[in-house]
Amino acid sequence: MSSAPKEKLPPLGPVVLVTGKGGVGKTTLAAGLAECAAAREGRAVLIEFGDGESGKRALGARTKVVHRVVDPRDAMERAVANVLGSTLVARLFIGNFAVKPMLRAAPALRELAMLECVRIYADEHPGVRVVVDMPATGHGLAWLRLPAQMRDMFGSGPLHDLSERLIERLVAPSRCSVVVVTLPERLVLSETVELCRALEVEVGLPASRLIVNRFPQPLPEAAWDAARALEARGGASGAAATELLRVLDARKTVQREALEVLAGEASGPLSTRTLVYGEQPDDPAAGDVARWLAEEGAA
Amino acid sequence: MTKVPVTIVCAGGGGVGKTTSSAALAVALARTGARTLIVTVDPARRLAHAMGVEITEVVQPAHVEPAVEGKLFALMPEPRRSTPTFARVLFEGRPDDLARVMRNPVYATMADAAAGMHEIVSLILVAKAVEEGDYDYLVIDTAPSRNALDFVSYPGRLAVLFEGRAVTWLGSMARNVAEDDRGPGLFASVEKRVESMFARILNPRVLKDLAQLFADLALVKDRFARFARMSERMLLGERTRYVLVAAPTGSAQADVSFLARKLSKLNHRPAALVLNRSDQAEPGWLGTLGHAASGEEALDAAVAQVRLEYATRKRAGDKLAALFARELAGVPQVRMPTLESPDPVEIVRALATLMEPHLSVLARP
Structure with a gap:
């Protein structure tokens, strides 16, 4: 795939949001993008939500990337403190008997607060590439729709302003780029296509990179001819050749489908070249991903 | 039953x-x-x-x-x-x-x-x-x-919200806020202060909608609690x-x-x-193909590739x-x-x- 002529990819924004279906390698790719940025620009940060284990594992010990973990509770405190003007008051407020269960049961506010944390970090560190390992498809999309929904619901007041700020300074095509990671499998691909459409139509943030991870190694056409010849001869090896052909055909179909489905997307609303990352025998390290991204001119 | x-x-x-x-x-x-x-x-x-x-x-x-x-x-x-x-x-x-x-x-x-x-x-x-x-x-x-x-635990968490003091408090607060927009005085109680913060963070209209929503959800809390118990039985039974x-x-x-x-x-x-x-x-067929090299370079390469993948996955x-x-x-x-x-x-x-x-x-x- 790397022998194909490469058109230049548009540069990524200061904030890079990485999303895709669960288990497609989002964290690894996000870590790779951050590594790449750190190597080129000197400074980069990987923001992760949750416990931070997977980002740490993907980055490895000798990384130059700053790893930030956004904890939901801290995020809430920080965002509320920003609105109320004091951390202590914010802490009292969040701990209130009535506010506490409400915040737990209405996590939309928590998610808004986590986005606000990303925005604050990006604004306080201009010139530093911020790569965000976003939640998977459905949740990731819900997060990105949130600022506009909340702005419209509140109409005025601090949460309206906070949402407005997020729309202008974070979830805007000039500020951030979305990288969608996918796999060459039917079930994953159809979800990817839905995600890309929703990003474009509902959030106004078309995917700027589409990366197909774990793409099977291409095999020479002559392998099929030889296998068919062997099959025709019959016997034990003939039967074995039939099985091999089944596997080879399945792969070829999957590869063709992946490129067709995504090319259809790309010629439509998406204006991105599909990036294909070849199959790795083991989990690749962020450094390997970074090298590949640099080769592809994708970082 | x-x-x-x-x-x-x-x-x-x-x-x-x-x-x-x-x-x-x-x-x-x-x-x-x-x-x-x-x-x-x-x-x-x-x-x-x-x-x-x-x-x-x-x-x-x-x-x-x-x-x-x-x-x-x-x-x-x-x-x-x-x-x-x-x-x-x-x-x-x-x-x-x-x-x-x-x-x-x-x-x-x-x-x-x-x-x-x-x-x-x-x-x-x-x-x-x-x-x-x-x-x-x-x-x-x-x-x-x-x-x-x-x-x-989700249903249980929501059920707590529906039943708790929070709903009553929110309901009364929504009424207060709608009537009085002056903010808490110097000697206001802690609750009064929290109320005022709440109103500041949200806004009176949203607060009213929120309170109305909680009041409405409280109407069906028994039904919800029944579902919550049923799912708990289903998941922990x-x-x-x-x-x-x-x-x-x-x-x-x-x-x-x-x-x-x-x-x-x-x-x-x-x-x-x-x-x-x-x-x-x-699988056996892969062994069969692997042991008898076909002499066809492309075929042998394909077989070697597939075998390597099996070995890696194993x-x-x-x-x-x-x-x-x-x-x-x-x-x-x-x-x-x-x-x-x-x-x-x-x-x-x-x-x-x-x-x-x-x-x-x-x-x-």
Whole structure:
């Protein structure tokens, strides 16, 4: 795939949001993008939500990337403190008997607060590439729709302003780029296509990179001819050749489908070249991903 | 008294083939003649369609193969419709209240974005389906996340909110704020101050909508509590088995360890571990081709490539199996090979056949 002529990819924004279906390698790719940025620009940060284990594992010990973990509770405190003007008051407020269960049961506010944390970090560190390992498809999309929904619901007041700020300074095509990671499998691909459409139509943030991870190694056409010849001869090896052909055909179909489905997307609303990352025998390290991204001119 | 089906909850990280293995397990159970319901919390559209199932809130017969016709049923609710479904189910028989809730802007926005909402809705739908359906087995494919087991506690958490002091307080506050916009005086109580902060952060109109929403939800709290109890029974009952699904990737392994710890906090132990893409041996035909070099360079290269992949997956599978043999000692493991086919239903059927010998472990009655 790397022998194909490469058109230049548009540069990524200061904030890079990485999303895709669960288990497609989002964290690894996000870590790779951050590594790449750190190597080129000197400074980069990987923001992760949750416990931070997977980002740490993907980055490895000798990384130059700053790893930030956004904890939901801290995020809430920080965002509320920003609105109320004091951390202590914010802490009292969040701990209130009535506010506490409400915040737990209405996590939309928590998610808004986590986005606000990303925005604050990006604004306080201009010139530093911020790569965000976003939640998977459905949740990731819900997060990105949130600022506009909340702005419209509140109409005025601090949460309206906070949402407005997020729309202008974070979830805007000039500020951030979305990288969608996918796999060459039917079930994953159809979800990817839905995600890309929703990003474009509902959030106004078309995917700027589409990366197909774990793409099977291409095999020479002559392998099929030889296998068919062997099959025709019959016997034990003939039967074995039939099985091999089944596997080879399945792969070829999957590869063709992946490129067709995504090319259809790309010629439509998406204006991105599909990036294909070849199959790795083991989990690749962020450094390997970074090298590949640099080769592809994708970082 | 409705029959309590044996419930198998499949949990695991993303991308480990959980949806496919859950469907395969359901097919294998239905092949024994048992009435089986497969519930997919996060349905893959392509798989649903391939099984002849619409993504909707209604239980439908699944069409996978003649052997399971009339035995296998599927419930694959659309995540993006869970907000209206939640209200519709709770306010069944109260059209006016339902209309008011659906018009409430706070409800639409908050519920739509609330993580866990769809899981709650799915559980409520399952509870209803079980009441009406007379199933022998229920297979629940949870959302692909480490938080998949949190949904056990979601309904309870919401129920607390509906019943607690918070609702009363919020209701009275909404009235106060609407009447008096001057803010707390110097000697105002702590509660008064919190109220004023709340009004500042939200705004009076939203606060009123929020209070109205809580008042409306309080109307149906008994109904909700009943559903919450039903789902709790379903998920923590003695006829419930947890099957954890993993594959040889770094995060899948960590996810399973995490889920196993969560399970033990709920006083449950995984009934079995399914290890996907963990081939135990290369298939015979590959050996046959490998031993007799064809002399065709391209063919030999292809065979060598496929063999290398099998060997890599076997190594990764062995490592994973050994790791869990230590960490989750005594939990039976079911290793599944990699299946390659462009047709998802073909994979489901093939996996079901491979699972049949393990049914006594995976779905101990």
